[in-house]
Amino acid sequence: DIQMTQSPSTLSASVGDRVTITCRASQSIDNWLAWYQQKPGKAPKLLIYKASNLESGVPSRFSGSGSGTEFTLTISSLQPDDFATYYCQQYSNYPRYTFGQGTKLEIE
């Protein structure tokens, strides 16, 4: 199975900061990568699909980039509602999927 590795595991930042989370795949997944946001006690929410496409209703301060094995999620100006845990996920190997281990974004 394809392994997904996220970094960092934890990220401390302040409102207004620009932050970047990285996700690496153990083999090429083209651009079949999604990013999810999860808040405590809630189901994950799809933010970005096909590496760089914003899901409907997701604020434009979120953006994704990358292809092959290296991907990034960027939040251009952190808002209070953005403090959550973020997961990347490959869906290249349909129907077998894998997630990164998650990045917890904390208030500094």
Add this chain to the structure above:
Amino acid sequence: QVQLVQSGPELKKPGASVKVSCEASGFPFTEFAIVWVRQAPGQGLEWLGWISPFNGNTNYAQYLRGRVTMTTDTSTTTAYMELRRLRSDDTAVYYCARVALTTPFDIWGQGTLVTVSS
């Protein structure tokens, strides 16, 4: 609206089985697949398996083979995930989600807490 609604929390003893349901509405059930994902307390997301309501085809995570069975009932647009021989490390929130060939998990159920404890 488009949604997946899961069954309520479960408390099971080690060695027992649990069956979680996921009722779909607001979209053509057989045009999408359903996946199951779990999250142990304080841990990340773990994919468990996939089922196509169209033909019943399944694909399970290797480490669960032999213990998990996923099914669907197209007459009630409901998906089921049964996990057998439960262990304490199966304690987790179990989610169902909708997926298609070229799209990731865009609609999620609210989650079902399964607690395994003697």
